[in-house]
Amino acid sequence: MRSIILIIGEDIRANTSFLNYIFKEYVKNYKELDDLKFIDKNNKNLSDIFDKLSRDYENIFVFASNETYHLVARVLATLTNDVLKLEKDNQTLAPSLSKKMERDSFLINYKDININVLKVEALQKLPKFLISPTKDSLYFYIFGYEISMIKNNLEDLLSKFEVELDIAQYSNYIIRAKATKNKFGDLSGFTKSICRLFNEQIIKNDCIFEFAVKNLRKIGAKISIAESLTGGLIASKICEIDGASEVFGGSLVTYSNEIKNIWLGVSEDILNTYGAVSKQCLEAMLDGTLEKSGASFAIAASGIAGPSGGSKELPVGTVFIGIKSSDGKKIIREYHLDGDRNYIREESANIAISMLIEFCANLFFFL
Known part of the structure; x- marks a missing residue:
């Protein structure tokens, strides 16, 4: 409709x-x-x-x-x-x-x-919506599969349950999908079948930040964040979720090199030799976040959102994002994003939470 x-x-x-x-x-x-x-x-x-x-x-x-x-x-x-x-x-x-x-x-x-x-009036709560939501569609995410594989594996199920599917790449490891039933479609049967097909690696939440918070609560874990280019955006998206206070320790917005050094302990040697937008800086930011917060997991992000500040070696859109756990395991990746300043920041925040889900896959999907 x-x-x-x-x-x-x-x-x-x-x-x-x-x-x-x-x-x-x-x-x-x-x-x-x-x-x-x-x-x-x-x-x-x-x-x-x-x-x-x-x-x-x-x-x-x-x-x-x-x-x-x-x-x-x-x-x-x-x-x-x-x-x-x-x-x-x-x-x-x-x-x-x-x-x-x-x-x-x-x-x-x-x-x-x-x-x-x-x-409606600004600064006031919205009145109640009075049109009942349709139940003809289901929104979900699939973790760890490529789009081509999903399309091939779902072809028979779509025909069997009379369902149409729209899918899009949300991040490197996460696909966003919308399933819409036809007139005589069976959305419930389709959902049960895809959960079995993809080994329960289905994120049924409409929001992957909500999925992450829910599962961090389930395993009793805490998370803290160090943000540079995202300027607190990752923390803001987590704080939009009800129950975030049970898992979220805090976020340090370490925008300048000086604050990275003072608050997170990123050494002047690393900053002078490799720069703030580097794998070495990200690792130090992760270490400092875990040390300061005592969290189970840390997220860190640093990059060049633009439109100025880029160079031939580090063009605008270069972003480093990392995850590290208190037991020392970590992943740090370099991304090259296109778009304006706000899009690069938004996409960096989405990638960060996607990387957390990937990092915690054994805990989130196979509890």
Whole structure:
């Protein structure tokens, strides 16, 4: 079922952090965003817009500001030959024939599609989503297999259970997959079969950071981090997960060479000889993190996010990421990433958690 988000009002569009909050909450409920459209608050053609979108989508989510909410509600009431009514229990103005209603949120049916209108305000919690999530799709990750191998091994299962599969490379060792059942498909049977086929190396969580935190809790392990180019981003992504405090000790953002030396004990000899973006520096960062925190595992990341700072020997996008355990085992890898500064940082954080899962595979997948 295709869905679209409509953002009505410049005050919402201009607030990037609030927009990200809306998108994250939407994805948490509905897994992925199909389409997005911004509409000016002074647009005089809202009726035509809703009419056109009703031919292309099954679900429309409208996020309206305090300034535009009443206008949207009035337009939809007119389209459905209804009137607006103030619901006394939740103080929400909405079409009287709304299918569902919560405070600052209502759901109507228009031409056999669902329209959920939410009145939103920055610095406030979002109202409740009122369209029930579909159970026609399943999102998961597969660890340790190549895309070509997955496609070949799943061909018969897809036909047997009448399921379509979209897969993408998430990191070196992790594939992200979306399984969608056809009209008479069996998603449950397909899931059980792929778990057996891939030796339980299926990450059923929607988020691999959540998977990592959950399994670190299961084995009673702690993790700490030293970050340079990611500037605390890895720690931030871990802290988004409920229960992170049980496994996450802390993170040192050691951006400058001086702080790497003072806080982590990276020697001036290493920094002067090999530089901050090097395997030798990464190993020292890992050692310093374990020593300072007493954690079971350490993650470290250092690199050049750009757009400046690169050289012929170390171009922009060069990143070193490492994992080390308290028993001395470690992996350190060099990556060369393309993209802008923020993409390189985001991808570095995703690679770091993927490497942790790889490093702990025997503990996470074969408990």
